[in-house]
Amino acid sequence: MRIAVFGAGGYTGKLVLAELNRRDIDTVLVGRSTERLTEAASRAGLGTVPASVRQAAAEDHTVLVHAFRDCSAVINCAGPFVLSGGAVVRAALAAGCHYVDTSGEQRHLDRTFTAFGGPAEKAGVTVVPGTNDDGLPSDLLAHLVAERVGPVRELVIGLDVDSGDAMPSRGTIRSGLENIDTFTTGGLGYEEGRWHTDIAARSTALTFPGGAGPIPVAKFPLPAVVTVPRHVKARRVEGVANARLVAALAGLTPAVINAVPEGPPADSRRKARWMITVEALGEDGSHARGVIHGTDMQGTTALIAVESAHRLVADGAAAGVLAPSQAYVPADFLRFLGRYGVQWSVDGPGTAVGG
Structure with missing residues (x-):
């Protein structure tokens, strides 16, 4: 199991990295700044293996798909999600990765269900937005x-x-x-x-x-x-x-x-x-x-996001965009x-x- 964290250099991303490290899950750090990602990996105790730190921006679809390609799931921690969340979902689908995010933004969740339900089913991928503390x-x-x-x-x-x-x-x-x-x-x-x-x-x-x-x-x-x-x-x-x-x-x-x-x-x-x-x-x-x-609240969000991604990979769920209660018991x-x-x-x- 390998899980990518997009926005790994941010505050929530670092908490998610720490939880992944605690659970000894193979992790890939993805974001705009290699310097910030390397620093975040070091703080989380993940080391600085070059292959696990991948520079990619949400707006660069091809590079982002390549960064996700060998991963089982993506945890998106990079808000505001109404600005870039859709691009990250699109890249995860293209890479064949399950997707969860830490968004609490209603507009992002609504758009994700509307825009990606069919494409996620076609890709055989599960998307569960809003895996945060509330x-x-x-x-x-x-x-x-x-x-x-x-x-x-x-x-x-x-x-x-x-x-x-x-x-x-x-x-x-x-x-x-x-x-x-x-x-x-x-x-x-x-x-x-x-x-x-x-x-x-x-x-x-x-x-x-x-x-x-x-x-x-x-x-x-x-x-x-x-x-x-x-x-x-x-x-x-x-x-x-x-x-x-x-x-x-x-x-x-x-x-x-x-x-x-x-x-x-x-x-x-x-x-x-x-x-x-x-x-x-x-x-x-x-x-x-x-x-x-x-x-x-922030620590609980990291715990929930990691467990959500882990369950999609380990246990599976129906393809498509799902509410938490549709993806998990x-x-x-x-x-x-x-x-x-x-x-x-x-x-x-x-x-x-x-x-």
Whole structure:
């Protein structure tokens, strides 16, 4: 098994390299700067074998395909994905590599499903976008919650984050700025078979476990709004987040990029906490709820991305562009995350489960 990391010289890319090294997986580093890639390989303990460091830009299709050619899968860590993600998917398909990425950008996910479903099937390749700290866990959890109520009338996915002093990485901020319109409008909602920005969220407050009571929430462009309706029969799916988080992201400016380091240090990351709730109302009035939470959002993203790519190579999945719950067994993947401190539970009709 050999896995390529595109954008390996960036903050998230380096965390992914460290996880690949921890698991002793053969790794190829791909990106614009040989110098940055070599430095990243050294920091991750991968050494500096010339064949494993390959210079290629997203816009140079031929060179990028050549860089991926002898790899089993590609992990794309280079945002903003709305600018270059499609080019990396296209190169992975041409090279015959499975593809995952760490994007949380709704527009990128939506474009990937629309543009590459047929080509990926034809190439015999599996593409799973959005394998990050909120996209994959919320998709898997939503699938398990929806199973409890059968046909779903409404499914609400909520996010709360306590980042403490762990500022987002520069790459995350750049992606946020490139997608600022989705934060100011709330992005896509899903209703009666269509995704559209004009679908407003109905939820204005949610109660997160451990909190003192309901907190204000606002419509938010969660990746799961794009992926969940592809495997859950639901009339309506909406994504919301703590209103304070929504306001903070909507207020991003370019000046912030120069005011933060490349990414938060490990001790700050470990203090940061994230929580996702999923509530489903069935057509028959039944109700189910799921909760998943953990720490270290960036580290969790690296763990999820590597495991996602590894499973595609080791276990296989249907060819095409898939949501996480279509590519992986939801409860099994969540139990894997449970070994690394991620806790989850599903309550509703039937027996409660979790890990």
